[in-house]
Amino acid sequence: MRLTAEEAYRRFADNAFAAAFSICRDKTDADDAVHDTFIKYISKNMDYNDEEHIKAWLLRTAINRAKDFTRSFARKNSVPWEDYMDELEFAAPEDSELFEAVMKLPDKYRIVIHLFYYEEQSITEISKTLKRREGTVKSQLSRGRALLKEMLTEEWNND
Structure with missing residues (x-):
């Protein structure tokens, strides 16, 4: 099973963002992690068992990408998550x-x-x-x- 990129994004982007944000605690990094995740989804021509498998793969990929951002040099110069509280x-x-x-x-x-x-x-x-x-x-x-x-x-x- 495979969803189109648009359908997968529509269904699971918010979940991927929330998971990424809980790791990196930075809106911009979480957005970047989600975008990277969906680019990887598009470029990886993989078949999935069902929608839950797609969701789990997207969450895991977003979490891994968010972890990469937390280790990066640029991370040291980012805005704290508390600054986003007014936007939520x-x-x-x-x-x-x-x-x-x-x-x-x-x-x-x-x-x-x-x-x-x-x-x-x-x-x-x-x-x-x-x-x-x-x-x-x-x-x-x-x-x-x-x-x-x-x-x-x-x-x-x-x-």
Whole structure:
């Protein structure tokens, strides 16, 4: 199975952007990672099992590209993710607080939390996407939740 580039972009670009942004925390780098991902999708004449396989491949590629950007020299001169908070729209004020807390997590927890809650991937799917053992994904998810709970509890107690 293969979707046209336009159809794949229409369906999965937002997911790829969100995953890339959760890694690099920079709008421009996330956009670049998504564009690079879809260029690779177009140039790679690969057949996929189904739409979920396409989505997983696009997410994994966007995540890898975003990681490349975080290691780059230009990354040291980028604008912090906090500067984009005014541009983002949230349904409720709590969503903004939760997003900020998630973005403050270490990378290994943040991407697992993102894939599980925002992309609604199962432990098995995350394991395949990130090429990590399921036990590792479970423990990172558990530790990420604990850190989030701790951060949010502190914030609520301070209010």
